[in-house]
Amino acid sequence: MRKKFIIGGNWKMQILNVEEAVSIATELATTISGILTETVDVFIAPSFNALYSVGQAIKGTKLKLAGQNMYFRDKGAFTGEISPDSLLDAGCEYVILGHSERRRIFGESDAVINQKVKKALEKGLKPVLCIGETAKEKEEGHTETVLRTQIDESMADIPREQLNLITIAYEPVWAINNKFLNPNSEIKTATPEEAEKNHIFIRKLLINKFGDEGKNILIQYGGSMKASNCEGLLNIGEINGGLIGGASLSAEKLKPIIEAA
Numbered sequence: 001m002r003k004k005f006i007i008g009g010n011w012k013m014q015i016l017n018v019e020e021a022v023s024i025a026t027e028l029a030t031t032i033s034g035i036l037t038e039t040v041d042v043f044i045a046p047s048f049n050a051l052y053s054v055g056q057a058i059k060g061t062k063l064k065l066a067g068q069n070m071y072f073r074d075k076g077a078f079t080g081e082i083s084p085d086s087l088l089d090a091g092c093e094y095v096i097l098g099h100s101e102r103r104r105i106f107g108e109s110d111a112v113i114n115q116k117v118k119k120a121l122e123k124g125l126k127p128v129l130c131i132g133e134t135a136k137e138k139e140e141g142h143t144e145t146v147l148r149t150q151i152d153e154s155m156a157d158i159p160r161e162q163l164n165l166i167t168i169a170y171e172p173v174w175a176i177n178n179k180f181l182n183p184n185s186e187i188k189t190a191t192p193e194e195a196e197k198n199h200i201f202i203r204k205l206l207i208n209k210f211g212d213e214g215k216n217i218l219i220q221y222g223g224s225m226k227a228s229n230c231e232g233l234l235n236i237g238e239i240n241g242g243l244i245g246g247a248s249l250s251a252e253k254l255k256p257i258i259e260a261a
């Protein structure tokens with residue numbers, strides 16, 4: 001059986017107007033229509049202001065829509081938050097949860113992320129759960145402890161029958177392009193060997209926690225994936241695709257990654 005891939009474009013706060021978002025999404029939907037095989041899923045996560053329009057523009061195409069975040073309540077006095085029902089109304093199938101920028105800049109804990117994962121599943125959204133160690137945690141030798149804690153706590157009490165709806169995005173924080181926060185930072189990507197080691201470890205954690213069901217959970221790699229390095233990463237057995245920031249901001253940049261999958 002051919003390996004499954006999921007390629008996700010996380011547009012973060014980079015595409016600021018609706019017209020541009022719709023134009024990129026439309027081009028991407030056209031680009032992938034001829035190249036996408038049954039075993040590859042592709043989603044994009046635009047800013048909230050553009051979600052509905054992008055959803056309308058890509059309706060009926062193979063390109064899927066994702067939210068970049070979501071609150072864990074249905075409705076109410078939660079200024080600045082977005083509800084799962086609003087994501088569904090805009091046409092989302094996926095929602096990115098626990099991205100390292102949400103964890104680090106907005107202080108999201110594993111307990112909060114766990115509530116979001118459970119709420120997304122309850123509502124019929126597919127969570128893309130991000131985990132990964134920081135540079136400091138890596139240097140101090142804590143990578144495995146960090147990954148274990150993030151999996152244990154953010155995946156607590158998940159109904160077994162819904163595990164197949166979750167995708168894990170392993171994103172070593174030191175490999176994510178964060179030039180905006182640290183203009184002088186050097187952009188690093190995990191070598192295929194480093195990525196493979198940690199993906200194998202994550203797979204073991206999932207199997208220990210969920211038994212056989214843990215074998216089928218897709219694990220994306222994220223962190224400066226682009227045309228020039230995607231093949232080496234996507235060829236690794238335990239890597240089921242990528243969560244991509246910078247290289248997802250145009251159809252031209254994302255196409256080679258989708259082709260490699």
Ligand code: PEP
Nearest residue numbers: 176177222223224245246
């Ligand atoms: C991300 O933030 O999910 C990401 C992987 O970003 P980039 O590809 O720009 O490093």
